[in-house]
Amino acid sequence: MMASQETARSRAKRAQIQRGATRVFLAGGFAGATTDAIAKAAGVSKQTLYVYYRTKEQLMVDVLDTLLSRLNRDHAVLDAERPTGSLSELRETLTTLACEVLQALTDSDYLALARVIIADSPQVPEIGRLWAQTITGGVRPIVAELLERARDHEVIGAVDVEAATRMFVGGVLTYILPDGIVATAGKPVAAPPRERVERLVDLFLRAVSTD
Amino acid sequence: MMASQETARSRAKRAQIQRGATRVFLAGGFAGATTDAIAKAAGVSKQTLYVYYRTKEQLMVDVLDTLLSRLNRDHAVLDAERPTGSLSELRETLTTLACEVLQALTDSDYLALARVIIADSPQVPEIGRLWAQTITGGVRPIVAELLERARDHEVIGAVDVEAATRMFVGGVLTYILPDGIVATAGKPVAAPPRERVERLVDLFLRAVSTD
DNA sequence: CACATATCAAACTGAACAGTACGGTTTGGT
DNA sequence: ACCAAACCGTACTGTTCAGTTTGATATGTG
Numbered sequence: 001m002m003a004s005q006e007t008a009r010s011r012a013k014r015a016q017i018q019r020g021a022t023r024v025f026l027a028g029g030f031a032g033a034t035t036d037a038i039a040k041a042a043g044v045s046k047q048t049l050y051v052y053y054r055t056k057e058q059l060m061v062d063v064l065d066t067l068l069s070r071l072n073r074d075h076a077v078l079d080a081e082r083p084t085g086s087l088s089e090l091r092e093t094l095t096t097l098a099c100e101v102l103q104a105l106t107d108s109d110y111l112a113l114a115r116v117i118i119a120d121s122p123q124v125p126e127i128g129r130l131w132a133q134t135i136t137g138g139v140r141p142i143v144a145e146l147l148e149r150a151r152d153h154e155v156i157g158a159v160d161v162e163a164a165t166r167m168f169v170g171g172v173l174t175y176i177l178p179d180g181i182v183a184t185a186g187k188p189v190a191a192p193p194r195e196r197v198e199r200l201v202d203l204f205l206r207a208v209s210t211d
Numbered sequence: 212m213m214a215s216q217e218t219a220r221s222r223a224k225r226a227q228i229q230r231g232a233t234r235v236f237l238a239g240g241f242a243g244a245t246t247d248a249i250a251k252a253a254g255v256s257k258q259t260l261y262v263y264y265r266t267k268e269q270l271m272v273d274v275l276d277t278l279l280s281r282l283n284r285d286h287a288v289l290d291a292e293r294p295t296g297s298l299s300e301l302r303e304t305l306t307t308l309a310c311e312v313l314q315a316l317t318d319s320d321y322l323a324l325a326r327v328i329i330a331d332s333p334q335v336p337e338i339g340r341l342w343a344q345t346i347t348g349g350v351r352p353i354v355a356e357l358l359e360r361a362r363d364h365e366v367i368g369a370v371d372v373e374a375a376t377r378m379f380v381g382g383v384l385t386y387i388l389p390d391g392i393v394a395t396a397g398k399p400v401a402a403p404p405r406e407r408v409e410r411l412v413d414l415f416l417r418a419v420s421t422d
Numbered sequence: 423c424a425c426a427t428a429t430c431a432a433a434c435t436g437a438a439c440a441g442t443a444c445g446g447t448t449t450g451g452t
Numbered sequence: 453a454c455c456a457a458a459c460c461g462t463a464c465t466g467t468t469c470a471g472t473t474t475g476a477t478a479t480g481t482g
Contacts, residue, residue, distance in 0.1 A: 031242040083274030122394040170381025183332040184339040200374045207418030
């Protein structure tokens, strides 16, 4: 039996710790998370915590890294080839994309994740690097690619794709930010009704349509 | 001599404390700010701190309240009647407005302020309330008013003003967010060159123009 | 000057908390 | 069954920090 081997057992324990730690970190950030609370939430002794992670900081970085990777996987799904062959197809694609993103942001813990990253990046610099690597890319390139494809097929005019992307993504995000990111006691943010998104898309299409 | 009177002297001391505390809070948030550091930064004894404020939390709320009020005053300046009588006037107005907002956000401590509010609103609920009261209004109503005026004068078409406002404001803000809000060591965000903003405005005007 | 009020520096108190030590218990392989 | 590694609960250590206490000094007022 070798030492420092990643057995099935140890992998499971590590995952168990991650799950508990995720809950605690998302709820209260770095400062608000005590190692006792994490151990309890994970159903693990504090000692074991320190067998798998050298410090609380290292544990947090690992948790955020995992969450951001998962989020990236989800984005990859969003990236799946979407039809942009005609104007009505593009309209449908953009509307659905926007609704999915808004839904994901309001449904899941992504807003809490963003809040924690924003809150703790000054104290835990590694977090800022994670953000830059995974999020800064974000939804924007996906939309930009869609628009470029549509432009190449002359579904939309020869517009400035970068500006168009910013307008669309920014417009959609105003439904969640800035209010969603600040914790206002007990008032969860809701995604706007599809109808609103449709009106936004329609307006957007006026800007990029061939005249 | 009455007790609990707000003399000139006490007003000055309170302001002195606020200035020091502002620096420390913006730099490190609630958890990162020690009362010793605040006292030192303000050039005041710790004791005096507690004469003017009952707790660290109360001090922070006061500091943020002051900063947000000041920010609101600045917005009031932005709100000053701007010409929207013709399409070229509207273009100029929107471009200038966007540039000013971006400049203010990158120049000043507003990004740090936003970061602190986002970071600490879960722990200090009063902060969330301040945010909701002052920021949630924000730039959006100003732009909405501009657009309504322009629409009434038939400078732009009968568009959905709410959607249009979101598209414009959101598009502008993508230049600062999300990257500006996360502390990435030593890389300050810069406002985009005016030319970029102009292209965004032009695209926007295509969306809202009378056909 | 006498007296009150404001301020200061420094030391103290009590609580919270990261990380460790320890002795007992479970688990899984052989 | 036997052993070793993994794990558990609890208690401990050292530090950090909000808020207080103390006792001295400055400031201004009648």
